[in-house]
Structures are given as C-alpha cells and as structure tokens.
Amino acid sequence: MLIYVCISSHGFGHAARQAAMLRELHALCPDWTLVISTMVDRCFLELVFRDLPVVLRPVQWDVGMLQADALGADPAATLKALQDLEDALPQRLDQEVAWISNQETPVLVIGDIPPVAAELAERLQAPLVWMGNFGWDDIYTPLGSAFEGWVRRAQECYQRGSLLLRCPFSLAMNWHLREISLTLVAAEPRSLPAAFEAELQKDSFPNVLVGFGGLGLGLEPSLFTRWPDHRFLLNRPRNPDLRKHLALINNVTLLPDDVRPLDVMPYCRRHLGKPGFSSFCEAMAADLGLHVVERQGFAEAETLMEGLRQHASHRILRREELESGCWGLDQPLQPPTHGRLASTGAIEAAKAVKRVAIDTVQRI
Structure with a gap:
C-alpha cells in the first residue's frame, strides 16, 4: 500500500500535523509506503519526519496565501502566483502520475489541503482523504471578486473525495463529504540531548x-x-x-x-x-x-x-x-471558557485513513 500525501507548501503547520498522523499510521501499518509531496523546506521535513521511513517528493501543489511576514498577507502577489502555478500543474500531474504508477502498488491520496489533489486521485483512480481545518476556498472568499474563479475551482475539487478529517479550529469546509471530527493533532515530544x-x-x-x-x-x-x-x-x-x-x-x-x-x-x-x-x-x-x-x-x-x-x-x-516588548509575561493568563481539548487527533486520523485504505483500496 502506498499513501501519497499532498501537503500545502503554504507553511510548516500542514507538514507538522501530517508528521504526527503518519507516525501513528506507520505504527499501525509498518509495511505501508509513505510518500510526502510538498515544497516545504527540506530541513524542516527531515526534522519532523525524523526516524519515520518516508519518501520525499519535492512538488509544489498549491500557493496558499503569500505573506509579507508572519502576520501580513499579500493578495496581489498571491493572484500572480496562482496563475503561474496553474500553468505549471499539468506537467507536474503527469510527472507524479507516472512516478506513482511505476510503483505498481495500490495507492491512497491524502490532501492537506491542495485542491489539485482531487485531480491526482482521479487520474490514479485512487480514493482521496482530505485532512485540514480549512480549504483555500474559505481563505479566498473574503478577498473579493478577483479570487472568485479560484474559489469556485477549489470548491469543485474539495467536493470530490471519500472522507474529510476535520481538524479543530476549522472554517466552514462545506464540501458535502462524510466527515470525522478530530481532537488536537500533535506529535509526542522527543527526549532532549x-x-x-x-x-x-x-x-x-x-x-x-x-x-x-x-x-x-x-x-x-x-x-x-x-x-x-x-x-x-x-x-x-x-x-x-x-x-x-x-x-x-x-x-x-x-x-x-x-x-x-x-x-x-x-x-x-x-x-x-x-x-x-x-x-x-x-x-x-x-x-x-x-x-x-x-x-x-x-x-x-x-x-x-x-x-x-x-x-x-x-x-x-x-x-x-x-x-x-509589552508581552505581559508577568501578568495572569485569561482562563479558557470551555476547558481543554483532548490531544488524540493524530491516532484518530491514522485509524480513519487505515479504514479507508482497507475498505476501499484493497477491494479495487
């Protein structure tokens, strides 16, 4: 079984939560091949996936939102990058379909959360599982008419799939798919030197x-x-x-x-x-x-x-x-209004992916 994960290149968080989930999936199914497909910084990938046998495929599947810095977005630059990506995607799809097909093994695609993962899965005739707390349709909708076409494109892609693993703190994600709601998705700390x-x-x-x-x-x-x-x-x-x-x-x-x-x-x-x-x-x-x-x-x-x-x-x-520098580190914290959340989302997601793979892929 090959699990092919399309991870957004927008930021580190998508890769971090997939590392947490895939570590649990590897523990459940150690003979499955795990493939990470993204342009997230390779040093970061090697750090979060350390000791986990993964194949890294450097492919950019989405743009997300380009940023001036960690707190500021750049919609104009994002629009240009979206068009540039659109021109490049057909060749990238051909390349990855050929590579995956050459592995000669059943495959399941996970999208977190590039819309084009839907096209990849359909080309491969493979089931598709989405995992995330938003889609790019949710992010682009408030940005006005210039993004309307990209919103429609994303929505159409997101409605194709076998399952949505809905992470906490999620936006609408109205994709009309079967859903499983997850608790906090976090890996376990490693021991320090x-x-x-x-x-x-x-x-x-x-x-x-x-x-x-x-x-x-x-x-x-x-x-x-x-x-x-x-x-x-x-x-x-x-x-x-x-x-x-x-x-x-x-x-x-x-x-x-x-x-x-x-x-x-x-x-x-x-x-x-x-x-x-x-x-x-x-x-x-x-x-x-x-x-x-x-x-x-x-x-x-x-x-x-x-x-x-x-x-x-x-x-x-x-x-x-x-x-x-007014950080308030000497001030009391505001308490939560609803209490703490459980942190079992990674194993919940891994079990769900395993069920889809066994129930769907292995019957194909």
Missing part, C-alpha cells in the same frame, strides 16, 4: 518558547533584555548576523538544529507567537499559556483565536505591543 536539557533546568527562570512559523517575524533582539528574569527559546535564525546577535543575549537560548519547538514545550511555561494551527495544538496539548499576536487578512486566524479563547489559558497582544 542531556546537556541541553540541563541548560534549560539550570536555574529558576521560566522558559518562554518564541515561534512565528517558517517566515519568522524579525523581532528586535534587544526586546528580550526587557525580560531579564525569563529565558527565551528560539529556533536558530538563518541569518548568520542575527544568529550571532541573539547568541550574545544572556536570556536567549537557540534550539539545536535537531530539536523541534515541540520537544522543549514540557520545559516551558508560556509560548509567544502568532495564531497557527499546529503551534496551538502542540502548546495546548502541553498545557502552555499562549501569548498570541493578533493577525489580519487571513480568515483562519479569527477561528484560531476563538479556539484559543475557548480552550487555552492565554493573553492576546496587539502587534504594537509585540514590537514594543
């Missing part, structure tokens, strides 16, 4: 994990010195000058390249970042307090913020508060 674990526990400073997704935000490094009684944990920035600058700040610790933010959450009290599906799931599963910066121009953000208010201890920041 002993020396790094000791560094995180060497004093009584509370650890604060800082994360703004793959784009980052470019916070002024001196802002961290406004909170000398807190230790801030950050991914290593790619910019060598910024990395060098951050390394000189006493209360900033850069994560080793082989450590995910998820892995240090058990050692943290709070998380400072933007609205993001996977970071919310992982932080809520670890029961962290979330300090979240409001985000404009992306429809998912409003639903994520409502989920934050309902299910996590939190503080909501304005962008100007973030950029001035």
Whole structure:
C-alpha cells in the first residue's frame, strides 16, 4: 500500500500535523509506503519526519496565501502566483502520475489541503482523504471578486473525495463529504540531548518558547533584555548576523538544529507567537499559556483565536505591543471558557485513513 500525501507548501503547520498522523499510521501499518509531496523546506521535513521511513517528493501543489511576514498577507502577489502555478500543474500531474504508477502498488491520496489533489486521485483512480481545518476556498472568499474563479475551482475539487478529517479550529469546509471530527493533532515530544536539557533546568527562570512559523517575524533582539528574569527559546535564525546577535543575549537560548519547538514545550511555561494551527495544538496539548499576536487578512486566524479563547489559558497582544516588548509575561493568563481539548487527533486520523485504505483500496 502506498499513501501519497499532498501537503500545502503554504507553511510548516500542514507538514507538522501530517508528521504526527503518519507516525501513528506507520505504527499501525509498518509495511505501508509513505510518500510526502510538498515544497516545504527540506530541513524542516527531515526534522519532523525524523526516524519515520518516508519518501520525499519535492512538488509544489498549491500557493496558499503569500505573506509579507508572519502576520501580513499579500493578495496581489498571491493572484500572480496562482496563475503561474496553474500553468505549471499539468506537467507536474503527469510527472507524479507516472512516478506513482511505476510503483505498481495500490495507492491512497491524502490532501492537506491542495485542491489539485482531487485531480491526482482521479487520474490514479485512487480514493482521496482530505485532512485540514480549512480549504483555500474559505481563505479566498473574503478577498473579493478577483479570487472568485479560484474559489469556485477549489470548491469543485474539495467536493470530490471519500472522507474529510476535520481538524479543530476549522472554517466552514462545506464540501458535502462524510466527515470525522478530530481532537488536537500533535506529535509526542522527543527526549532532549542531556546537556541541553540541563541548560534549560539550570536555574529558576521560566522558559518562554518564541515561534512565528517558517517566515519568522524579525523581532528586535534587544526586546528580550526587557525580560531579564525569563529565558527565551528560539529556533536558530538563518541569518548568520542575527544568529550571532541573539547568541550574545544572556536570556536567549537557540534550539539545536535537531530539536523541534515541540520537544522543549514540557520545559516551558508560556509560548509567544502568532495564531497557527499546529503551534496551538502542540502548546495546548502541553498545557502552555499562549501569548498570541493578533493577525489580519487571513480568515483562519479569527477561528484560531476563538479556539484559543475557548480552550487555552492565554493573553492576546496587539502587534504594537509585540514590537514594543509589552508581552505581559508577568501578568495572569485569561482562563479558557470551555476547558481543554483532548490531544488524540493524530491516532484518530491514522485509524480513519487505515479504514479507508482497507475498505476501499484493497477491494479495487
């Protein structure tokens, strides 16, 4: 059995939740071949899929929403990129159909959540499972008439499939498919290198994990010195000058390249970042307090913020508060209005994919 996963290249969260689900699927069906098809940064893929036998296929299936930075969208650039992608997709479909067919094994396609996954599945005569908390039709609809054609195209694709695995904090996704609602989708933390674990526990400073997704935000490094009684944990920035600058700040610790933010959450009290599906799931599963910066121009953000208010201890920041260092880390958190969510979504999704594969693929 070949499980071919089309993952959005829009951001890291889609790949992170698929890594959590596929790890559970591999445990259930260790002889199945898992294929990851995306243009998400390869270093990130190798980190989240580490120790999981996956085949990586570098293919861009969607555009999503191009962004100026972690908090700002760029609709005009998105429209141009959508047209460029449309011109390139026929060749990419031919290429991947040929590669998959040469594997000479039954196949199931998972879409998270590029619309063209529907065309790939139909070309292969394979069942299709969607997994996500929004579709690009939900994201493009508020952006006006220039996106109407892309909305219709996405809606038509999303209505073709065997099942929708609806993640928490979801938008409408009115696709008229059979659905299964999932709880939080999050992987388990890995153990830390002993020396790094000791560094995180060497004093009584509370650890604060800082994360703004793959784009980052470019916070002024001196802002961290406004909170000398807190230790801030950050991914290593790619910019060598910024990395060098951050390394000189006493209360900033850069994560080793082989450590995910998820892995240090058990050692943290709070998380400072933007609205993001996977970071919310992982932080809520670890029961962290979330300090979240409001985000404009992306429809998912409003639903994520409502989920934050309902299910996590939190503080909501304005962008100007973030950029001035007014992070409220010494202030009490707002309690959730509805209580915590379970964090069993990854195994729920894996079991559902297995059922579809056995009931559908193996009868073809």
